[in-house]
Each structure stands twice: as C-alpha cells, then as structure tokens.
Amino acid sequence: MFISPAYAQAGGGAFGGELMSFLPLILIFVVFWFFLIRPQQKRAKEHREMVQALRRGDQVVTGGGIMGKVTKVIDDNTVQVELAENVRVRVVRGTITDVVSKTEPAASGSGSDSGSDGGSGDKKSLFSFGSKK
DSSP: OOOOHHHHSOOOOOHHHHHHHHHHHHHHHHHHIIIIIHHHHHHHHHHHHHHHTOOTTOEEEETTSOEEEEEEEOSSSEEEEEEETTEEEEEEGGGEEEEEEOOOOOOOSSSOOOTTTTTOOOOOOTTOTTOOO
C-alpha cells in the first residue's frame, strides 16, 4: 500500500550532470578573464613600459593632474619634474599617469637639423595662430 522510499529517491547523477552544474561557473570565469582581468593586465604593462621609458624633456601629467616637464631622472623610482620656471619637485615614477609629449632622441649624424619638412625652415609654432611673417 505504501510506496517504498527506494522508489521515491532520484537515481545517482552521471559524470555529465556534475560537469553541467559547474559549466556556468566556468563560463563566468572565462567572461571575467576576457573582459576584466586581461585588459587590466595589458593596461598595467603599458603603463609600466611608459614609466620606464621616461627621459629628460618629456611633458608628463602626475596622478594629481599636475603637468610638468621631466628635468632629471634621479633613479629607477624617482624623477625631477619642473612645474613652472625654477619650480622643481621630485615625483615617484608610479604616480605619473600620462606622457603628453615625448622628446626625440639626439640625432647621431652630421649635426644638421633638416627635419622632415625638407629643410624649408617654415615651422609653425603652437601659439602662432596664423600670424604672418
């Protein structure tokens, strides 16, 4: 008359059932890897390379938003930045967030600076605003 408890129990799950229960977790990890972890590691590597490539004359922005020019590379962790005329501060390299303009390395050649404009000598300044000579 009564149903035996053995008939009411579900059968033992196969290996595929256990794998299917972990599949959403694996899928979530893969999505996090490609959309969060990997781009962050790539960005950190680019920042580390940018900071290691700093040299004298580069225009930089610090973590506080202060813009200045690198006047001296003191050691592996510190650079000297000129904020205004005769105002120099020491800055930890890791706090430099961006390099606005890089300086070109010194030309190792004949010493003549013909430039890429064919030597015309008609270079416009950033602040010229269309003034005529």
